[in-house]
Amino acid sequence: MDDRQPTAVFNDGKTAKAQAVRLSWSENALTILDQDGGLVAKWPLPEIRAVPIPHGSGEVRVALGHGPGARLTVRDADDIAHLEAVCADLHARPGRESGWWKPYLGWGSAAVVSVVVIFTVIIPQLSAQLAKIVPWPWEVALTEQVEPQLLQVFGGKGKGYCDGPGLSVLRDRVEHLAAVTGFGHDINLSVVDSPIANAVALPGGRILVFRGLIDLADDPNAVVAVLAHELGHATYRHGMAGVIQSSATAALISLVLGDVTGGAAITYVAETLIDTSYSRDMERQADQFALDSMAEADWDAAPLAGLLTKLEEANGGAKDMDWMSSHPATEDRAQEIKNATHGTGRSMSEREWKEVRALCG
Incomplete structure (x- = not known):
């Protein structure tokens, strides 16, 4: 059993349960381990993005990309500093994919038709x-x-x-x-x-x-x-x-x-x-x-x-x-x-x- 203390909290995005974890860093990835050293998740560093969190909490919350899913709340100052150093796109804003407007056009058209029919x-x-x-x-x-x-x-x-x-x-x-x-x-x-x-x-x-x-x-x-x-x-x-x-x-x-x-x-x-x-x-x-x-x-x-x-x-x-x-x-x-x-x-x-x-x- 690994005696090192957890420095972050992981939520898999599927349940409300939060899991205490510790972090391991490599050149290209962040490895998330449970308290027994078991693998929880492995995230490529270029894909890690910051998630908004209340200011003044002293924590940083990150996710794999900008979409819904798992969240990692980092509390250790050294890990936070390392995140800032190795994740070049940590604070990048979401980009718009080709054809991003099509769902909005569909929803908008449906809404207009609904209003007209009403x-x-x-x-x-x-x-x-x-x-x-x-x-x-x-x-x-x-x-x-x-x-x-x-x-x-x-x-x-x-x-x-x-x-x-x-x-x-x-x-x-x-x-x-x-x-x-x-x-x-x-x-x-x-x-x-x-x-x-x-x-x-x-x-x-x-x-x-x-x-x-x-x-x-x-x-x-x-x-x-x-x-x-x-x-x-x-x-x-x-x-x-x-x-x-x-x-x-x-x-x-x-x-x-x-x-x-x-x-x-x-x-x-x-x-x-x-x-x-x-x-x-x-x-x-x-x-x-x-x-x-x-x-x-x-x-x-x-x-x-x-x-x-x-x-x-x-x-x-x-x-x-x-x-x-x-x-x-x-x-x-x-x-x-x-x-x-x-x-x-x-x-x-x-x-x-x-x-x-x-x-x-």
């Missing part, structure tokens, strides 16, 4: 399903909280709403559409005194029609068809799905940005209700609902095609707050509406149409 597929699909189970009173309460902000954004005059016999006409028509389609909830329609040519369906069966849309329309059936379209959004609960999607998106962004207060989430929800921008699939779904419900009521939906063209001209192709912001191309939609129209009747009399036109004075 935001464009998973969250939208999950939001649509969750919207169906949200209690209806919750939707109503949400809209009641945000509607005053909507009126400020849309610039309604005075108290923001128009009142008169024409309002009863519009409410009667949308209630009739709700009845023939089996909507099953109360519809709350108001006309906003704003020049914006727009109509929006908010969560909870709240529909806002803007004076600018009525002023632009040449035919009452066009306005009623727009109401049918917005009723479609309410039926499929697109507004609530948009809120859930924006909230989920904002929550993820908040985590990334460290916004633990949720301020980003609140902003995204407000913007969703104000912008009322739906996916093209949602818009096509609402379009089809409008055509079907107008046919059920035996009202001609063809005038909607002319209104779409006028809306596009009035907005100059702009996408801000106009009713067509996320719809398919206007020309294609107009033709589809004409081809798919089955109703032939008028949705209101000349007297009623005049009352609607005069609703905001």
